[in-house]
Amino acid sequence: MVAMVDAVERRPTVYHEAVSGIESKVSLKNVNVHYGPKQAIRDVAMEIPGKSVTAFIGPSGCGKSTILRSINRMNETIDIARTTGSVRIDGEEVNSRSVDPVVLRARVGMVFQKPNPFPKSIYDNVAYGPRIHGLASAKSDLDDIVELSLRKAGLWDEVADRLDQPGTGLSGGQQQRLVIARAIAVSPEIILMDEPCSALDPIATAKIEELIDELRENYCIVIVTHSMAQAARVSQMTAFFHLGDLVEYGPTEEIFTNPRDSRTQDYITGRFG
Known part of the structure; x- marks a missing residue:
């Protein structure tokens, strides 16, 4: 009987309703991810709002990057990975065979832990996506996309x-x-960021955080971070993962000031992690 009560108490607190009047952009239901025989994610269900920042926090190996990559099917690039459950963007199932992962990843941009610009010019880094997706019919159109993307990324005046x-x-x-500008250039709806500041100094980190705050006015942003201070500064929603489970999810202020679990x-509070 004690075990049953404990199991009930440890179910994750999941917010399914709209947050602050913002409707859900990404919906995950019963998402499980395996790497070979090892289960990395168990039955994750959550609603991620649009035009806001959602932070995934938790100790190393807890599954937060794995669940992030399930949103744009990046786990498929790992041979032994297997994902089950439902991931929907605006109600459309992203795991459907009819969904082209290349098109999906233009719709859902990604910024990784280590900056990874292409070995090309600054211009060609940003122009690469619009070129391959046919988003510019003339050189002048491409020029406009490059400039606008660099401006949105707060980099234009410097380069x-x-x-x-x-x-x-x-x-x-x-x-x-620059990598963020490259992601923006293909007009994504969602930007995933996996530890985007971990390799940066405090000044560069502050600039990225300011940029994230500006970008959330137009994009749904999901960020994985080991820094709880960063999660508190930049996000409106926070999800805490532990050992493959979504333990708790809700408004950032509530998670940090009045956690339920x-x-x-x-x-x-630093007792583990």
């Missing part, structure tokens, strides 16, 4: 006079903003 120079020649923080409390 406008050297667009023909290699993107790899930029500083780490500038490279990460003792494991969440222990993690944010």
Whole structure:
């Protein structure tokens, strides 16, 4: 009987209703991910609102990056990975065979932990996506997309006079903003960020955080971070993962000031992690 009560108490707190009047953009239901025989994610269900920042927090190996990659099917690039359950964007099942993963990943951009600009010019880094997706019919259109994307990424004023120079020649923080500009250039609806600041210094991190706050006005952003301070600064919703389970999910202020699960409390107060 005690075991049954404990199981009930440890069910994750999941918010399914609209948050602050914002409807759900991404809906996950009964999502399970296996790497070979090992189960990395168990029965995750959550509703992620649009035009906001949702942070995934938890100790290393808890599954937060795995669940992030399930949104744009990046787990498929790992041979032994297998995903079950439902992931929907605006009601459309992303795991359907009719969904082209290349098109999906243009709709759902991704920024990784380490800045990864292409070995091309700054201009060509940003223009790459629009070119392959046929988003510009003329050079002038492409020029406009590149400039607008760099402006949205807060990088235009720093690189406008050297667009023909290699993107790899930029500083780490500038490279990460270039990668964000590259993601924006194909007009995504969602931007996934997997530890985007972990390789950056505090000044560059502050610039990325300011950028995230600006971008949420137009995009649904989901960020994985080991920094609870960063999650508290940039996100409106926070999900805490532990050992493959979604333990608790809700408004960031509530998660950090009044968590409902003792494991969440222990993690944010530094008792483990």
